[in-house]
Every structure is written in structure tokens, then in C-alpha cells.
Amino acid sequence: MNPLGWAGYGAQLGRARSRTGHDESVSWERRTDAVALSFDFRFLGGSVGTATGDLVEEAFTDAREEGLPVVSVIATGGSRMQEGMASLRQLQRIAYLCAQHADAGLPHVSVLCDPTTGGIWASLGASADVVLAVPGAQVGFAGSRVRPGPDPAYTSEGQFAAGAVDLVVPPEELGGVLGTLLPLLMGGDLRPASVPRALGRTDLPADxxxxxxxxxxxxxxxxxxxxxxxxxxxxxxxxxxxxxxxxxxxxxxxxxxxxxxxxxxxxxxxxxxxxxxxxxxxxxxxxxxxxxxxxxxxxxxxxxxxxxxxxxxxxxxxxxxxxxxxxxxxxxxxxxxxxxxxxxxxxxxxxxxxxxxxxxxxxxxxxxxxxxxxxxxxxxxxxxxxxxxxxxxxxxxxxxxxxxxx
CATH class of the missing domain: 3.90.226.10 (2-enoyl-CoA Hydratase; Chain A, domain 1)
Incomplete structure (x- = not known):
């Protein structure tokens, strides 16, 4: 895809494919407990173009048909300049896919890696039911080249402090956290929770x-x-x-x-x-x-x-x-x-x-x-x-x- 006729774009794609071994900045696979959607920042900065949107749609469609959660592992600089508005409109497409997935009663967990910026943070990453982030990752709507300057707000820890991230998890612990979290999100047993036992005094107050x-x-x-x-x-x-x-x-x-x-x-x-x-x-x-x-x-x-x-x-x-x-x-x-x-x-x-x-x-x-x-x-x-x-x-x-x- 080269909707703008951008000079040299085909060569850039070729080099990115040789460097990463992937056709696009995103790849996905169906696993036993989830559909995993992964971004590769080495592929044109993990940017999103029209073909990227096709792959994201494939992943969410497969997850919905199989009744599986989606885990999005994100590392991206945002939309792909070489595809202009055709790239930016993928954000609406992704938002629709996330909404469909939610309407089907299926969970979505995002994992924010370094960096997670631009429209993908504001569509795929931040819209997830549970948002995990690795320590020290750059996370924000504005990327480093377009924001006023460095600030802790543009980090995993800053987003956690601002209520946008549920948990900051070291990479070596992500597997364990996801292994616990995904089965819980797919629990689906609607019997009422039992009443916890009293842990303090058991006698009743006199007055x-x-x-x-x-x-x-x-x-x-x-x-x-x-x-x-x-x-x-x-x-x-x-x-x-x-x-x-x-x-x-x-x-x-x-x-x-x-x-x-x-x-x-x-x-x-x-x-x-x-x-x-x-x-x-x-x-x-x-x-x-x-x-x-x-x-x-x-x-x-x-x-x-x-x-x-x-x-x-x-x-x-x-x-x-x-x-x-x-x-x-x-x-x-x-x-x-x-x-x-x-x-x-x-x-x-x-x-x-x-x-x-x-x-x-x-x-x-x-x-x-x-x-x-x-x-x-x-x-x-x-x-x-x-x-x-x-x-x-x-x-x-x-x-x-x-x-x-x-």
C-alpha cells in the first residue's frame, strides 16, 4: 500500500521486512488462552498503516470467533506518516474492533512497552480492560519528538500515578501476571461471592x-x-x-x-x-x-x-x-x-x-x-x-x- 505515492516508501518497507522478518509492524498468533497481538518497533517504529489495520482486524476477528481474550503487546510511535490519513483512520477501525470485542463479553489486556505513543496508545492501549506496563517505558499521546520536553508524566510510572495504568510489571514477571489474570477474566461463574469471615472481634458491642x-x-x-x-x-x-x-x-x-x-x-x-x-x-x-x-x-x-x-x-x-x-x-x-x-x-x-x-x-x-x-x-x-x-x-x-x- 502506498496511497500517497510517497517516494521511497516501498524501499523502506523492504528494508523493514528484511530487518525484522515480518511483513508488517504487527503480527499475531492464537495461543491456548488468548490471541496475542505484538508490535515490533524495529519495523518503521512500530507505526500503523493500512496493512497493519488488516492484521489487527484479523487478530480481533479470530479472538471473537474462538471466544478468546486479546493480549496486545505494544511498542509503537503511532501512525505512519507515509500513508497519511489512510493511516490515521486505522485508529477508528481499531476502536471499532475493540468495541466489538467488548460487546462479545471478551476481555482485552494491553501491555505497554517502550515506547507506546500516539494514536495506538489512545485507541488500542488505553481502551483495554486491564492495562499493564513495563517499568520506565515511554507512554503518552505525544511522542518524544512532538512534545514540549521530558517529564515523568510520559512514562509507565507517570501513567500509573495518573490512573491510566493498572500495574507496572517487570518484563520477567509479565508471564506470571498474565497467567494468573487471563483465566480470572474468563471466569464467568455468576453465583454470588460468599461473605468473608470476620477477622476481628466476634462479640457484639454493648452500646x-x-x-x-x-x-x-x-x-x-x-x-x-x-x-x-x-x-x-x-x-x-x-x-x-x-x-x-x-x-x-x-x-x-x-x-x-x-x-x-x-x-x-x-x-x-x-x-x-x-x-x-x-x-x-x-x-x-x-x-x-x-x-x-x-x-x-x-x-x-x-x-x-x-x-x-x-x-x-x-x-x-x-x-x-x-x-x-x-x-x-x-x-x-x-x-x-x-x-x-x-x-x-x-x-x-x-x-x-x-x-x-x-x-x-x-x-x-x-x-x-x-x-x-x-x-x-x-x-x-x-x-x-x-x-x-x-x-x-x-x-x-x-x-x-x-x-x-x-
Whole structure:
């Protein structure tokens, strides 16, 4: 193909083919567990032309027909100048193929190598369900020759910090991560996730303030302990794909008693908009792939500072409420610590929420309730009782299904 009649293009293609042993910058093969699509940067900088688009279409079509995930191993400088707009339009073609693959309920994992820039990052790489990247790779929409200057933002680590990459994985560990991840993404068992066992105290609190102090105790088990206890293997997902990461919302997919379960777990902090958007993202992924979801609730409430308001805390919580309410896959929730107001409720299943003995769930923290009601500080404990926030109170009220056992 030489749609522009570019002088010397045929010779360039010939040299690239001799150098790499490939006909194009992309090659693909069907393996047992996936269709692997690989870019070769030695072939005209891994650039994409019309014939490249043909090969990408072959790969995605084969994967869809065989019911397999696609793994895209990317190293590219972007579109091929020698083919002009015929090259650039391949991005629309690739986006359509990715959308078809998603509509078929099949996963796509991208692996970003050095470099991953231009339109392929903005179409094939960034659109994947799970985005892995090798350390130190150049990753960005703008390549090194067209951007203002060097900046950590244009790296794997920078994209991870900005919520665009799920995991930075050394090359020698990629095989192991993919070997764990791909079977989980293809799990497809829609039975609800079981309720995790309680890891902390098993006796019930005597009064409301006792429940609050237990949930706030530094020694109380947190989300990482629960996830380690529940899953025999797991792969974390990170980022809201909109520029944000909240370390207080742990998301990913794991193996529990031979079944794949997607999870979103609060860690006891006030979650930011990025955290709520990340939880929405992984629940939507679970719905598309037909996987059950486990959520762990533990937050004093959503972040309420000015930065959170500017970043859209209200719309982010609204999005999560809607995602949970409309989910067509089962969601199991365990409140493991503080269940503070809407920031906790947004992550909770409407009909399958359980609570640990050393947790509470409340419309508001007792201290804030006292402030709103214009009571004295000496009324905090009494107000906690009035709020009926103990596990046994919540069972009686029908807010939760039951108290988790050890």
C-alpha cells in the first residue's frame, strides 16, 4: 500500500521486512488462552498503516470467533506518516474492533512497552480492560519528538500515578501476571461471592459508642487483611482512567475457592472522586464479563474538602450509586469497619450487605450529628446510641442481612 505515492516508501518497507522478518509492524498468533497481538518497533517504529489495520482486524476477528481474550503487546510511535490519513483512520477501525470485542463479553489486556505513543496508545492501549506496563517505558499521546520536553508524566510510572495504568510489571514477571489474570477474566461463574469471615472481634458491642470505638481501633483488621484471607490469588487494578488514583480504594480481581471474583474495598480513609470512579469502573467490567463482585465497606465518609468538590465528588458518588443499583451481576458487601454515610452506602449492595461484629453503619458520624443537632460534646456517646448503628441494631432494622461469623 502506498496511497500517497510517497517516494521511497516501498524501499523502506523492504528494508523493514528484511530487518525484522515480518511483513508488517504487527503480527499475531492464537495461543491456548488468548490471541496475542505484538508490535515490533524495529519495523518503521512500530507505526500503523493500512496493512497493519488488516492484521489487527484479523487478530480481533479470530479472538471473537474462538471466544478468546486479546493480549496486545505494544511498542509503537503511532501512525505512519507515509500513508497519511489512510493511516490515521486505522485508529477508528481499531476502536471499532475493540468495541466489538467488548460487546462479545471478551476481555482485552494491553501491555505497554517502550515506547507506546500516539494514536495506538489512545485507541488500542488505553481502551483495554486491564492495562499493564513495563517499568520506565515511554507512554503518552505525544511522542518524544512532538512534545514540549521530558517529564515523568510520559512514562509507565507517570501513567500509573495518573490512573491510566493498572500495574507496572517487570518484563520477567509479565508471564506470571498474565497467567494468573487471563483465566480470572474468563471466569464467568455468576453465583454470588460468599461473605468473608470476620477477622476481628466476634462479640457484639454493648452500646453505640462501643461500636464506634471498635471500628476506629488501630488494631482492627483492614481491607488488605480481608483480601489476603479471602483470595488465594489476586491481581490489582488501579486508577479511574480520568487522571486520578485513590489508594484508599483497592480494586482488582481474585480467585476464591476456584472462582473469579471482582472486588472493590475501602481501606478506612475518606475516599476521593477517583476512588468512587475506580469502583464504578471495575463493577462495570465485572458486569460485562459476567463475574460476581465483592465490596468491602470501611470509610468515615467521602472526602469533603474543596479539592474533592472541584474533582466532582457528588457526580462520582452518584455514578457509583447508579452502577451498583443497575448491576446485573451479584454484589456481596461486608462492612468491615466504619460505615460512614453516603460514601459507605454507595459501595453497598442494596440487598446483600453484611456487617462484621467490630463495624458500624450510620447516616453520619456521632460527632457530626452532635454538631448538626447543636448538642454539647458530652452528648456524643448518647447520640451514637440514638443512631442505632450497632451491628445488631442494623440487623433488626433490616439494613443488613446479618453479622458475619469468624
Amino acid at each position: 453505640g459508642w462501643d461500636a464506634v470505638t471498635r471500628a476506629r481501633a488501630p488494631e482492627r483488621p483492614r481491607a488488605p487483611a480481608y483480601l489476603d484471607d479471602f483470595f488465594s490469588a489476586r491481581v490489582p487494578f488501579s486508577g479511574d482512567r480520568a487522571g486520578g488514583v485513590d489508594p484508599g480504594m483497592l480494586c482488582g480481581i481474585g480467585l476464591h475457592e476456584g472462582r473469579a471474583v471482582v472486588y472493590a474495598a475501602q481501606t478506612g480513609t475518606a475516599n476521593t472522586p477517583a476512588g468512587f470512579r475506580t469502583a464504578s469502573r471495575v463493577i462495570r467490567l465485572a458486569e460485562r464479563l459476567g463475574l460476581p463482585v465483592l465490596t468491602l465497606v470501611d470509610t468515615p465518609g467521602a472526602a469533603n474538602d474543596a479539592a474533592a468538590e472541584r474533582a466532582g465528588i457528588g457526580p462520582a458518588i452518584a455514578e457509583l450509586f447508579g452502577t451498583v443499583a443497575s448491576a446485573r451481576v451479584p454484589i456481596t458487601t461486608l462492612v468491615i469497619g466504619e460505615g460512614g454515610s453516603g460514601g459507605a452506602l454507595a459501595l453497598s449492595s442494596p440487598d446483600q450487605t453484611w456487617i462484621a461484629p467490630d463495624a458500624y453503619f450510620s447516616v453520619i458520624a456521632p460527632e457530626l450529628a452532635v454538631a448538626i443537632l447543636k448538642r454539647g460534646d458530652d452528648q456524643v456517646a448518647a447520640t451514637a446510641d440514638q443512631l442505632k448503628l450497632r451491628p445488631q441494631d442494623l440487623v433488626e432494622l433490616g439494613v443488613v442481612r446479618g453479622v458475619a461469623g469468624a
